[in-house]
Amino acid sequence: QVQLVESGGGVVQFGRSLRLSCVASGFTFSGYAMHWIRQAPGKGLEWVTVISHDASYSHSRDSVKGRFTITRDNSKNTLYLQMNSLRADDSAVYYCVGSSNNYFDYWGRGTLVTVSS
Amino acid sequence: DIQMTQSPSSLSASVGDRVTITCRASQNIANSLNWYQQRPGRAPKLLIYAASSLQGGVPPRFSGSGSGTDFTLTINSLEPDDFATYYCQQDYSPQPYTFGQGTMLEI
Numbered sequence: 001q002v003q004l005v006e007s008g009g010g011v012v013q014f015g016r017s018l019r020l021s022c023v024a025s026g027f028t029f030s031g032y033a034m035h036w037i038r039q040a041p042g043k044g045l046e047w048v049t050v051i052s053h054d055a056s057y058s059h060s061r062d063s064v065k066g067r068f069t070i071t072r073d074n075s076k077n078t079l080y081l082q083m084n085s086l087r088a089d090d091s092a093v094y095y096c097v098g099s100s101n102n103y104f105d106y107w108g109r110g111t112l113v114t115v116s117s
Numbered sequence: 118d119i120q121m122t123q124s125p126s127s128l129s130a131s132v133g134d135r136v137t138i139t140c141r142a143s144q145n146i147a148n149s150l151n152w153y154q155q156r157p158g159r160a161p162k163l164l165i166y167a168a169s170s171l172q173g174g175v176p177p178r179f180s181g182s183g184s185g186t187d188f189t190l191t192i193n194s195l196e197p198d199d200f201a202t203y204y205c206q207q208d209y210s211p212q213p214y215t216f217g218q219g220t221m222l223e224i
Binding site: 035044045046047050059061062095101102103104105107108109110 | 149151153155159160161162163166167172204206208211212213214215216217218219
């Protein structure tokens, strides 16, 4: 049974940092590209960033470039998202998502990040 | 960025109905179009990939069609669990991947 369990969300002040983690099980983590996708309260889905299966490649949407860093540890089946210089519009549920092709096969339940002033 | 536009934004239907949701891309994306279902308070779930391929475990009352810029998701014989929000997503140009704004299917 595939499981993706995110953690690390919470309330953080504007301009501060937060690190999200996602532990994967039930599939071959090292064979999947991994993404973070977010959803602001009551809003739609927004892709944030991706890392290749072997961590050789990553890219992010423009609004988080230079602030967010995606990494992974295949020995621990764990994905990370380091978020710095947080802004109000970063407030959202952050989903950890696995993809074998360019579509999003496996989703975690999400972790809520709230940026307060 | 490739813009994805869904219509309608919301839709009312009844159990047993057939509904169609459309998704239009701002440029040709071939068949690089996927559909997701999101029930309230839950994570999204992949339904259809590559415009018309049914993800494993998804009931055959769901179907997708289209290519180029215009796509449809059709749900036959609606069941209570189908009342949810549906999103299209393009993977033709992954920088960035983009979603439609969602279609809320309500009773």
